[in-house]
Amino acid sequence: MxxxxxxxxxxxxxxxxxxxxxxxxxxxxxxxxxxxxxxxxxxxxxxxxxxxxxxxxxxxxxxxxxxxxxxxxxxxxxxxxxxxxxxxxxxxxxxxxxxxxxTWADIPGVSAQLNGIHDSLIQHPPGTGNPWVRDLCTMFLDDYLLQPHVNRSSTVRGFLVQRLFHALDEIERTEVRNGVRVWYIYNHGYVFKTPKICFGVDVVTTRHIWNLAWEIPDEIPERLARALGMLLVTHNHSDHADHEIIARMTAHQKPVIVPSVLRPHFSARVTGIDAWERRSLRGVDVMARPGVHVYDNGRNVPCFTYEIVTDTGVRIFHTGDHDYAESLDWQEPPDILIPKFDGVTPKYPNEKVLEILFRYGDAGLIIPGHLSELAHYPLGGRASLRDALSQFQKCTVPYQILLWGESYLFS
Ligand SMILES: [Fe+2]
Structure with missing residues (x-):
């Protein structure tokens, strides 16, 4: 320990x-x-x-x-x-x-139930599995993860580790022939794989997240860093920026991109990108847009959103912790929109977030992000999976709720 x-x-x-x-x-x-x-x-x-x-x-x-x-x-x-x-x-x-x-004590049997969820999610993957089974798993997980002090549970940590090993096995062995496959890691962290490159946005392990500091096997950050050819970071909060993964990647000369204004907070090998700058990195076009994370009574922090076009032509828009203040625009409607979907800022409850997201035109697919971040407290930024599910079920927009370690092929 x-x-x-x-x-x-x-x-x-x-x-x-x-x-x-x-x-x-x-x-x-x-x-x-x-x-x-x-x-x-x-x-x-x-x-x-x-x-x-x-x-x-x-x-x-x-x-x-x-x-x-x-x-x-x-x-x-x-x-x-x-x-x-x-x-x-x-x-x-x-x-x-x-x-x-x-302190925390799980009720007996939770571990077996989480193992059952793990198996069910493998049998019923996003997009092709039985949606009823997926919804039941989502709601069970939500009830469990919304307990305020569950972030002290070794059982939930073990479940995440199990899910991340599953994702890593898939990331390493999956060949993507067209489009992009998206894996959900934790919070707002995603891994994207195309035929040519594997890259990440805001990939974190929980090991260095404020208020969690979970004991995660060394193998997980190491395998993530080995799998990723490039990493984009939206801002320097520990639930988005994992300095250990960044160090492991930069040690192997892999590009890690952060907003220029935040460059001094990162190690010397990290590269800054300016607002509105466009850059081509290993076949992927990245456009950075300025955003603002409305935070702690006006202690706002700069945060970028990234518009990414993969080598396979898939347009991805990741909003980071941008709080939708006045603008959430993009050059062209994204094929995949990965917005923050949580209640960190009371000014932007989820209904309002959806209204703003839809105002800016049609995304091909929305994958709600920043879900179940256990360093936040329920009603203080720990977004509910059940809430995301019920909000999106009311809409006509295509969506996929990915759970830890799950993936979806967009082609
Ligand atoms: Fe965040």
Whole structure:
């Protein structure tokens, strides 16, 4: 646990998986640090952290009751209290302020049910499988994934890993003869394969996503980086930009394209693209458009949308986290539109998103993206699969809801 990466890379603390928690904190000048909280009766020496390197302290894995909410603070040198600076979940109890975390326990049988879903999805693939079976799988998954603290479950992580291995096996062995095959990886990350090239947009593994930091086998980012000949990144949020995949790709001289304005946030080998710039990369034409991600009370972040024309002539439009502010236009209607479909910005609920998407002309196929992003909370950006399904079922526009690891051939 936590052994394959530097603590300094983790943006949130503590690390929680099921009923196990690991505390870590950066306090260079302390002589002793311990975690005191509701799980140990606020006893000051029950769970000491040990100093590791560069002022970092870490606890052994601590088993605590689950599912439950636990309050804690750090105690320094047996005296003063210190709030966890990497945990923005704060509350008050009778002793004063405290940070908190939530643990998770799956109900028995969930793992077997998810295995059943995995098998059913393989038997009933997008486009050709039984739509009723697919809808049932989608709704079961949605009910499971909308539980607020399911992102602490090793079972759901195992399910994603199973789905990603399935996708990787397919990506590696599938020959595409015409059109483009699209694989859904996670959140708004897709892999596209044509006869000539395999490339990705916003491909992430969950390993480095804020508030998830899931333990994912090394093989997954490595195989993704090997499969991809090029990667486009819409902006520098960890649910869209996976710096590990980027590093693995650039180490092999593969192009990774990010908005120029965000170039300083990425390693030197990454290439910037300007707004309105058009570039031909390995047979694929890419046009970058400026967008804006309406974020945290006006802390808007620049975000590009990408209009891509594959070597097979398929026009793809990926909106990244662009929040549809005033413009969502394209040169020609895309064959495949992959919009953000979530509720991160209350100003743009899904009905409004659909209205805006349809106002700009006909897309050949809509694949709703940014679904089930588990680092977001339900009603705070964790888009519901069931909601996407019911919204699109009301429309005449062709759509495909892809679930983790699934693919669809557009030809
Ligand atoms: Fe996002």
């Amino acid at each position: 936590l052994n394959h990466r530097k603590l300094a890379e983790l943006e949130t603390s503590p690390y929680v998986c099921d009923n196990t928690v690991v505390f870590f904190v950066h306090i260079p000048d302390a002589l002793q640090v311990s975690a005191v909280g509701s799980f140990n009766g606020w006893k000051k020496d029950a769970h000491p952290l040990r100093r590791i390197h560069d002022g970092w302290w870490i606890s052994d894995p601590v088993q605590v009751p689950a599912p439950a909410r636990h309050l804690y603070r750090f105690q320094l040198d047996g005296e003063r209290f210190y709030d966890d600076p990497l945990n923005f979940n704060r509350t008050q109890n009778k002793h004063g302020p405290a940070s908190f975390f939530d």
